[in-house]
Amino acid sequence: xxxxxxxxxxxxxxxxxxxxxxxxxxxxxxxxxxxxxxxxxxxxxxxxxxxxxxxxxxxxxxxxxxxxxxxxxxxxxxxxxxxxxxxxxxxxxxxxxxxxxxxxxxxxxxxxxxxx
Numbered sequence: 001x002x003x004x005x006x007x008x009x010x011x012x013x014x015x016x017x018x019x020x021x022x023x024x025x026x027x028x029x030x031x032x033x034x035x036x037x038x039x040x041x042x043x044x045x046x047x048x049x050x051x052x053x054x055x056x057x058x059x060x061x062x063x064x065x066x067x068x069x070x071x072x073x074x075x076x077x078x079x080x081x082x083x084x085x086x087x088x089x090x091x092x093x094x095x096x097x098x099x100x101x102x103x104x105x106x107x108x109x110x111x112x113x114x115x116x
Contacts, residue, residue: 045081045088057098070097 011019048067052060067087070080079093 046091048087048089051089051091051094057094066094066098066101070094 048063051057052063057063057066067080067089070077079090079097081088081090
C-alpha cells in the first residue's frame with residue numbers, strides 16, 4: 001500500500017487575515033452579481049400610460065390592441081399585469097414581444113405587399 005503524502009503549511013496571522021478578506025470580497029462580488037441578475041428579471045412594471053406617452057409603440061388604441069392580443073395568447077404570461085383597473089407592462093418583455101411581432105409583420109409584407 002502506498003502512503004499519502006501530507007504537507008504542512010504554516011501561515012502567519014497577517015497573511016491568513018489577508019486571505020480571509022480576499023475570499024470575503026470575492027463572495028460579496030458573487031452575491032452582488034446574482035442580486036443584479038435577479039433584479040433585471042424582476043424589474044418594476046410600467047403603467048400603460050407611460051407606454052402610451054413614449055409613443056414608441058403607437059397610440060393608446062394600438063397599445064390597447066397589443067395588450068389584448070398578449071392577454072389572449074396566454075393567460076399566465078408576465079408581460080401585462082392588471083392591478084385594479086390599471087394595466088402594467090414589463091418594459092423589457094413587452095419590447096422583446098413587440099420587436100418579434102414587428103419582424104414577423106415585415107416578413108409577411110415581403111411575401112405579400114398587399115397586406116398593408
